[in-house]
Amino acid sequence: MAGRRPATDVLVLGSGVAGLTAAIHAARRGLTPIVLTKAELDTSATAWAQGGVAAALEEDVDSPDLHLADTVTAGAHLCDIDAVRVLVTEGPDRIRDLIAFGARFDHLGADLATTREGGHSVPRVIHAGGDATGAEIQRALAETARDLGIEVRERWRVTDLLVEDGRAAGVAALDAAGAPRQVRARHTVVATGGAGQCFAVTTNPVVSTGDGIAMALRAGVAVADVEFMQFHPTALDSPSTPRVLLSEALRGEGAVLRDDDGFAFMHDEHPLADLAPRDVVARAITRRCVAQGKDHMWLDATAVPNFAERFPTIWRFVRAVGLDPTHDFLPVAPAAHYLSGGIVADLDGASNLPGLWSCGEAACSGVHGANRLASNSLLDGLVFGSRIVEAVAAGKDGPDATGVMRGVPAWAPGPVVAPEYGGPTRREEFQRVLTADAGVLRDRESLERAAAALAAMRAETLEDANLLAVGRALVAAALARCESRGTHTRLDFPERSSAFDGRFVFGHGTEPVLVPLPAEALA
Ligand code: SIN
Numbered sequence: 287m288a289g290r291r292p293a294t295d296v297l298v299l300g301s302g303v304a305g306l307t308a309a310i311h312a313a314r315r316g317l318t319p320i321v322l323t324k325a326e327l328d329t330s331a332t333a334w335a336q337g338g339v340a341a342a343l344e345e346d347v348d349s350p351d352l353h354l355a356d357t358v359t360a361g362a363h364l365c366d367i368d369a370v371r372v373l374v375t376e377g378p379d380r381i382r383d384l385i386a387f388g389a390r391f392d393h394l395g396a397d398l399a400t401t402r403e404g405g406h407s408v409p410r411v412i413h414a415g416g417d418a419t420g421a422e423i424q425r426a427l428a429e430t431a432r433d434l435g436i437e438v439r440e441r442w443r444v445t446d447l448l449v450e451d452g453r454a455a456g457v458a459a460l461d462a463a464g465a466p467r468q469v470r471a472r473h474t475v476v477a478t479g480g481a482g483q484c485f486a487v488t489t490n491p492v493v494s495t496g497d498g499i500a501m502a503l504r505a506g507v508a509v510a511d512v513e514f515m516q517f518h519p520t521a522l523d524s525p526s527t528p529r530v531l532l533s534e535a536l537r538g539e540g541a542v543l544r545d546d547d548g549f550a551f552m553h554d555e556h557p558l559a560d561l562a563p564r565d566v567v568a569r570a571i572t573r574r575c576v577a578q579g580k581d582h583m584w585l586d587a588t589a590v591p592n593f594a595e596r597f598p599t600i601w602r603f604v605r606a607v608g609l610d611p612t613h614d615f616l617p618v619a620p621a622a623h624y625l626s627g628g629i630v631a632d633l634d635g636a637s638n639l640p641g642l643w644s645c646g647e648a649a650c651s652g653v654h655g656a657n658r659l660a661s662n663s664l665l666d667g668l669v670f671g672s673r674i675v676e677a678v679a680a681g682k683d684g685p686d687a688t689g690v691m692r693g694v695p696a697w698a699p700g701p702v703v704a705p706e707y708g709g710p711t712r713r714e715e716f717q718r719v720l721t722a723d724a725g726v727l728r729d730r731e732s733l734e735r736a737a738a739a740l741a742a743m744r745a746e747t748l749e750d751a752n753l754l755a756v757g758r759a760l761v762a763a764a765l766a767r768c769e770s771r772g773t774h775t776r777l778d779f780p781e782r783s784s785a786f787d788g789r790f791v792f793g794h795g796t797e798p799v800l801v802p803l804p805a806e807a808l809a
Contacts (some may be wrong), residue, residue: 293438294320296678297456297471299444299498302330303420303664305477306427307380307671308389315435315679320469321438322459325493327428330666331479331647334491335420336533336565336599337403338413338570339668341377342663344400349409350374357662360405360563361626362782363773364789366807369652369689372633373662374668380668381412389426392413402538403660404519406710409538411661417533417597421749423664442467443748444497447642449763450702453683454641455702457501459747473641475677476502476629477671480647481756482528485622485725489521489531500752502629503759503792506699508638508800510628510650510690510789510801512756513763516658516773517726518664519543519567521621522604523582525572529621530603532585534660538563539596540655540708541587544615546578550586559564560726565657565773569621572726575619584615589796620726626773630689630791634677638793639699640684643677645670650789652690652807654771690789693801707751709744716743716750720757724764729778733765763790763798 296312301323312319323329344350348479353374358365358742385391391414392399400409414422431438441462447517448455448468456470478498482490502509520536520543521529537543542550555570556562562570571583593611594601604611629637629644631651636646645651646667653666685691716739723736740758745751767790769783770776790798 291470292457293470293472294306294318295471296473296475296675297322297469298475298477300330300456300477300479300646300648301327301438302332302477302479302646302667303423303427304671306431307477308645308674309436310427310430310434311672311675313436315675317675317679319387319436321431321436322436322442322444322469323440324455324497325444326440327438329429329493331491331494332420332667334531335664336531337419337535338401338411338419338661339381339664340406340411341381341665342374342410342657343378343381343398343412348410348702352407353410356406357653357659358655360657360659362657363655363755364771366652366689368807369633370607372673373653376669377665380665380672384423384668386425387426387430392416398696399452401535403534404537404561404567405558405659409483411535411538412507413535414593414640415598417535417599420664427777436485437648444501444706445748446702447501449639449702452640452698455640466575473616473643475674476642476644477646478643478648478764480625481753482622482625483713484753484757484760486714486721487521487619488528488622489518490528490622495749495753496756497749497752498644499628500687500705502637504703505753506697506794507642508630508694508697508791508793509628509759510791512625512628512631513767513790514656514773515622515760516564516626517568517620518623518625519564519571519620520585520618522619523619532600532616532618533597534564536585536587536597536600537648540589541585543567544584544586545574545734546580546583554734563657564660567773568726570601571618571620582617582619583752586614586615586755587611607668624658626656626658630690630694631670632685633673634682634686635674636677636682636685638691638694638697643674645674650690665669680711692804692807694791695793695799697799705748705751707745707748709746711743711745711750713750714752716740716754716757724761727775727777728764729776730765733761736761737765758796762796766790766798766800
């Protein structure tokens, strides 16, 4: 019988910006990484990112402190201040790394071109290919991974964590041919992205099924902040699934939201008007849709200079559906876009299960709070993907009481519960429930209806079982959070309440526990 292959140093689950950053840094540190991806190396939500990457690169007009202030304001004061400080201070160097790996960002003369997006007080969002930032980053990282000879196993689907003697020992997976396999590792990095596919109306690719978060929930690993699904305000309202994103950068370059009467309503909603934080804009659009009995509002991008050159990807999409953004207003409505919560991670990305780490959208690192600041997500993957490797290389094995990990009860993770699937429920059925009853505006009645409907469903496939698990957790946390904050708007509790200055954490069981924010974490 063939002997068992020795455990690899670093097993990375996911091939988006966070996962590839971790794998590349591991290889450059002399560690042996293996990347498992359920699609291809070049396929991830990262590749779909349009707007850009936010970082305080221009010292004359910007600073990490200003970036920090914008991040915690957008995050509705539920960010972890130390995690945000790490993000904004290390971010610029990680972007320089990316440029050294070959990523080509747009320039204005000799300088990197920057734009503004919602919630940013200065232009600090760099971009590539106009509106193809994610695709360029994915290209640069994938090429670097290939050049470094990193082993990438494509079309492998992870089924569960292996937990042995109280630590993560790798994963059980189905290989490209569907055969059950085990991949053993000293360190396992969950960088599997978000769960936008919980919703019928989403900007996320079909691969965004919350696999890593569901796996953590099944293993009793701490997961938090999952009630904070961020809805992007301006997805093109067309029958396509997923929805076409109309980047916030359009509003940074002069586009304006208008209601069905042509009124530019954002001036009545927030001092930053069309560049208010994303949750404010999504709520304002949804409320106006309800008030005017419409499915969408309008994005007037007729004043955006050189639309086709500056936003070539969006130009192609809207032209394909017969719209000309230089003349036509574009129909827009909010769509599920980004999960601000996930696997609880300390400042180095360590989960509460030794040997298990998490970064990017799958993680709850505390940098996004209740509402992620626009274009902070790619930066998050770059910064925490590399910090994990630095910590592993320094010999760290388990979590510290830093960042979001502060205050999380000392639960021992486990036992691992196997995913349940093979039932009759199709994805569209629970997507409909979550969209109708746990969307931009929620209340107790709608959430209880959603909880009951989801409890009765049994998913057909592994990925749908993962989505269902994340959807149930999202609804349970949303029911428990009896206030409105960030992307979580309860019509029955319209105000923010200091009684909920904390995170709902899942660890043991299906009910979340409110962990108060330690005083030193408050921004
Ligand atoms: C956008 O381009 O509007 C999306 C950027 C982001 O999600 O941060």
